[in-house]
Amino acid sequence: MNYLLAGVLGIFFGFSLNKAGLTKYHKIINVFRFTDLAVLKFMMTALVVSMSGLYILRGLGLITFPNIPATYIVGNLVGGLIFGIGMALAGY
Amino acid sequence: MKFIMNYIRREEWSPYIAGILLGIVGVLAVWVSDSLLGASGAFQNFAGYVVRALTPPEVFAKNVYFNFIMRPEITWGVVLLIGIMIGGFLGALSSQTFRFRAQDDEQWKKVFGSQLWKRWGLLFVGAIILEYGAGIAGGCTSGLAISGGMLLAPAAFLFIGGMFMSGILTALIIYRKNY
Numbered sequence: 264m265n266y267l268l269a270g271v272l273g274i275f276f277g278f279s280l281n282k283a284g285l286t287k288y289h290k291i292i293n294v295f296r297f298t299d300l301a302v303l304k305f306m307m308t309a310l311v312v313s314m315s316g317l318y319i320l321r322g323l324g325l326i327t328f329p330n331i332p333a334t335y336i337v338g339n340l341v342g343g344l345i346f347g348i349g350m351a352l353a354g355y
Numbered sequence: 356m357k358f359i360m361n362y363i364r365r366e367e368w369s370p371y372i373a374g375i376l377l378g379i380v381g382v383l384a385v386w387v388s389d390s391l392l393g394a395s396g397a398f399q400n401f402a403g404y405v406v407r408a409l410t411p412p413e414v415f416a417k418n419v420y421f422n423f424i425m426r427p428e429i430t431w432g433v434v435l436l437i438g439i440m441i442g443g444f445l446g447a448l449s450s451q452t453f454r455f456r457a458q459d460d461e462q463w464k465k466v467f468g469s470q471l472w473k474r475w476g477l478l479f480v481g482a483i484i485l486e487y488g489a490g491i492a493g494g495c496t497s498g499l500a501i502s503g504g505m506l507l508a509p510a511a512f513l514f515i516g517g518m519f520m521s522g523i524l525t526a527l528i529i530y531r532k533n534y
Contacts, residue, residue: 273438281446312378342492343517349485
């Protein structure tokens, strides 16, 4: 049942990525050149919507948060730095 | 109703609309199945199968990463990833832009020329670096930056900062005059 939900959620996830144009090379690279900020707008909108949704639902007592990703300052930062290189090279 | 259908068929939505859709998906993932969205982890689960098939069992048993961190198994994230691919496919179908391309981007051709090996080579190397970075950080753009960010995890914001810092620098280096 949970796996079925994962599939359905994944379909909507992929659909939104496709429609935002994140499946295109020039969208990804142009956010690093500051000529097209669609990726940033997309990410930040998603963040704000889900952030407010989750905190409202928790406030109403409907959900409990899953384990939040662990903080390793060096790991997260270095991982992010390496990730960015790959992202700018591949463009996906 | 007709307006909505026409909007869905458009090739490109406003990033704000698409972002709202992803935000809702993110909330539902936590609400209905108590999981976080993510993509890179699923690739590593899958890679676990490949490694297990290629290495002798006694060597594989000593591998910490694939035995304790990312086990070869069909997780919630793997099913999600399959869904993502189907969703992307449906998205392209709905706007009738689905086709097979070897050389996929006009901007790339303009800046780097149309040699296929260059595009595919850089894509391959870039993807390895990207996945390696995601492995160290503990997530990718979706798994850490968005899923972690929506829980206000400090890790996510460190990751976003690092990603843009090196992304901008790399773009600057590979585009040089064209930046």
